[in-house]
Amino acid sequence: MQQKGADMDLKGKTAIITGSNSGIGLGVAEELAKAGATVVINSFTDRPEDHALAARIAADHGVEARYIAADMSKAEDCRALIAKAGGCDILVNNAGIQHVAPVEDFPIDKWNQIIAINLSSAFHTIAAALPGMRAKGWGRIIDIASAHGLTASPYKSAYVASKHAVVGLTKTVALETAGQGITCNAICPGYVLTPLVEAQIPDQMKVHNMDRDTVIREVMLLRQPSRQFATTEQIGGTVLYLCSPYADQVTGTTISVDGGWTAL
Ligand code: NAD
DSSP: OOTTTTTTOOOTTTEEEESSSHHHHHHHHHHHHHHEEEEEESSSSHHHHHHHHOOOOOHHSOOOOEEEEOOOTSHHHHHHHHHHHOOOOEEEOOOOHHHOGGGOOOOOHHHHHHHHIIIIIHHHHHHHHHHHHHHHEEEEEEOOOOOGHHHHHHHHHHHHHHHHHHHHHHHHHHHHHTTTTTTEEEEEOOSBBOOHHHHHHHHHHHHHHHOOOIIIIIIITTOOOOOOOOHHHHHHHHHHHHHSSSTTTTOSOOOETTGGGGGG
C-alpha cells in the first residue's frame, strides 16, 4: 500500500521512535502522527507524564499513540521495545546522548554509555525489526546521526565515533535490504533548536555578555554557515520524505540538515 506524494498517508503504518519524549524524537513523532501513522514514543523513564504525552499526541492527531519504556543502553530492552510494539514499519533510531572531555580524560563509563545508546541500540532495534519488515515487503529505517557523523569536533570522541559508526551501520543495512522494499538512511542534523539547546542560550548570553541573536549567530552557530538552527519539524519533514514513495530508491545515504556545516 503505497501512499501518494504530497497527500502522504501513513495510516496503517506503525512508527517506533527511540528517545522521543523530548527534542528531535518528539518532533519526528509529531510529524509522523500528523501523517496518520500509529506512533510508539520511547524513553528510559516510565512516568505518568510519558504516557500522558502519548495520549496528547493521539488526541491531537487522531491516531493511536503509545509510550513504551525501554532503556536504549541495554540490548534486551532495545529488542523488547520492538517486540512490545507488536509491529514496526518505520523505525527511527533517535535516542542519543553527548559528553564532552579530552580523549585522555574521557570517562570509560561515559564512552561505553554513548556507544551503547548512540550506536549499539540501532543495531539491536534494526535486527529485531527487520524480519517483520521483510515479511511485509516494506520498511523504513531512519537513523538520526549528526553532522558529527561526517565531520569531527574536539573533545567529542565518543559522540563523533558513535555517529560515524551509525553511518556505517546505515550503509551496511541498506545493502542487506536493497530491492526488498526496505530502505535505510541516516539524517545528519547540524544544530537543532531543541529544549536542551534553548536552555543553554541564557547562560551563553551571560558568559559572553551578548544578546540572544548575537550569541546564537556568533557563538552557538559558528560552524553552521546559515547561522540558523534547524528545527525539529524540519527533521520530522525529512523523515516524512524518506517514508514517501519519492524516496523508494533513496537508500544507504546520509541527508544533511545542517545549514551548510558539512559543505565547509
Ligand atoms: P534530547 O536530549 O532532547 O533527546 C534525547 C532523547 O533520547 C530524549 O528523549 C531522552 O529521554 C532519550 N534518551 C536518552 N537516553 C536514553 C536511553 N538510555 N534510553 C532511551 N532513551 C534515551 O536531544 P536531541 O537534541 O533531541 O537529540 C536527539 C538525537 O538527535 C540524538 O541522537 C542526537 O545525537 C541527535 N542530534 C541532535 C542535534 C541537536 O542539535 N539537538 C544535532 C545533531 C544530532
